Amino acid sequence: MKDIFKKPDSFYEFFTRSAGADKEATHYCPGCGHGNLHKIIAEAIDDLEIADRTVFVSPVGCSVFGYYYFRVGNVQAAHGRAPAVATGIKRALPHSIVISYQGDGDLAAIGANEILQAANRGESMTVIFVNNAIYGMTGGQMAPTTLIDMKTTTTPYGRHAENEGYPLRVSELLATLQAPVYIERCTLEDSKTIMKTRKAIRKALELQIANKGFSFIEVLSPCPTGWKLEPIDSRDWITKNMLSVFPPNVYKNRADAVARPAPPTPVYDGDEVLKILGVKGGDERKPTPVSPTFPTHKLVLAGFGGQGVLLLGQLLAKSSMHEGKFVSWLPSYGPEMRGGTANCHVVVSRERIGSPYVSNPTVLVAMNQPSLEKFAALVEPGGVVIYDSSFVKSVILPAHVRAVPIPFSEIANDLGNAKVANTVAAGAIIGLTGVTNEESFRVLLGTLKKDLLDANLKALAAGLAEAHDANEKLATQAAPVAG
Ligand SMILES: Cc1ncc(C[n+]2csc(CCOP(=O)(O)OP(=O)(O)O)c2C)c(N)n1
């Protein structure tokens, strides 16, 4: 016989978040609804046998630590953004079962747009919306679902419609949309209603397994701490105060809807990408296998906004991608379009990339003085610092790096167009590091502005020539010393 008191397999055996010896306990306050809900969800995952393909997206709120409990795939999303993150996961992995678990502050306040758009697109995901009428984690501030006259730390005299509007009924709101397939509001007042919630969550997950579309389960959940009540009184409080404002009901049921076709799988094929870019001869350009000795290149490319460092990083990444390498490109820039600082991290590897963030570059390209000063100390021992000597005048570099000054901007000016300084830098990077092939990069230049093509090709050749000279010079120098 099934042991109904057994801890679900989809829970970790020990909840390592909990301090002290009691590793079986959750971090939730006594009487909190999150604990009940977690158990219901874990049991459903077990019984539906979907643990190996479930991804649980935790929100910001008291349930931020979902990943300490659920033995499934886990992602923690920024406040309110869980449906957007869940969308990305589901689209990349159509076979996954994605659960977006969110509080009312998270979902109905900062994330109101995300949930609306995900529901309206009918994303095939299950959203569990924990409505406790308050911000629990941050100490009991008003949420969009806070009841009229309810006192919170930000409505000490009670919520008044004239000032704070009315409680937002999210289930009813989403039910007006065409796409969702299932919307139900449940509660956690007593064992009967808990069992009803259990059933609703299973139904929602089953609909996702059948790829029917978007399902949404709102759960009225006690928050004894935020409400300043004892756990038992909190349950009664739901019955007395919440049910009339948030009536439990099935608000939408299109369970008989036809299964949605899985969204198209993203195209990673290099030939296809070339075709999309409009490059002729794509069919002939089969990537050759990446050499087993190809090292992982970690680049930081930095300069002023307008110097084209972000585009430079993109082109290097794309060009390497066409060669069948794994790539990432992570831009970072200030609010100013021109004159602000900009940089990007580019990783190119023959293996999958764990993180696109580059803490210690193997290559730094500094298009100006502040960039050199900011990043030079981070370059890995044996790494190379390539800088625009048209702008960088004073240089103090760690002894363990190789310095290559090249006047990118002056060369670009001599070619008749200051805009192609970044292409000179590209030639230098390619010539000095071999991160990508000259040929693949040249193909990409053909996809940029046609009136710049001639200057770009000359700039690339100039950068390669500079790199050739620098390589010869470096070969005669002693290897840099680590430390
Ligand atoms: C962008 C951002 N804004 C605000 C916060 C602060 N913050 C953390 S949790 C939270 C509210 C959580 O309330 P709710 O979503 O209702 O979840 P509960 O804690 O009640 O389960 C807020 C405002 C944050 N972490 N990030």
Ligand code: SF4
């Ligand atoms: S503050 Fe409220 S929602 Fe957060 S853990 Fe405590 S009871 Fe649960």
